[in-house]
Amino acid sequence: xxxxxxxxxxxxADAEKFDEDYYFNLTSLERLETVQFLRESYYKIKxxxxxxxxxxxxxxxxxxxxx
Numbered sequence: 001x002x003x004x005x006x007x008x009x010x011x012x013a014d015a016e017k018f019d020e021d022y023y024f025n026l027t028s029l030e031r032l033e034t035v036q037f038l039r040e041s042y043y044k045i046k047x048x049x050x051x052x053x054x055x056x057x058x059x060x061x062x063x064x065x066x067x
Contacts (some may be wrong), residue, residue, distance in 0.1 A: 002041070009015035023031065 007015070007018045009018060023034075026034070
């Protein structure tokens with residue numbers, strides 16, 4: 001059974017702090033799985049299931065020249 005975490009915050013700042021702490025304590029694999037889950041959910045909502053770009057995360061490299 002999957003755990004569900006519920007937090008009752010007294011302010012938006014407290015809620016934001018809770019979210020930051022929660023995601024900071026996840027492993028990098030758990031964070032990537034969360035991002036992938038959110039991407040899949042978005043595409044299901046948009047009903048754009050034939051989109052080829054949803055197969056994985058984009059890899060982008062930008063070279064920045066420094067002085």
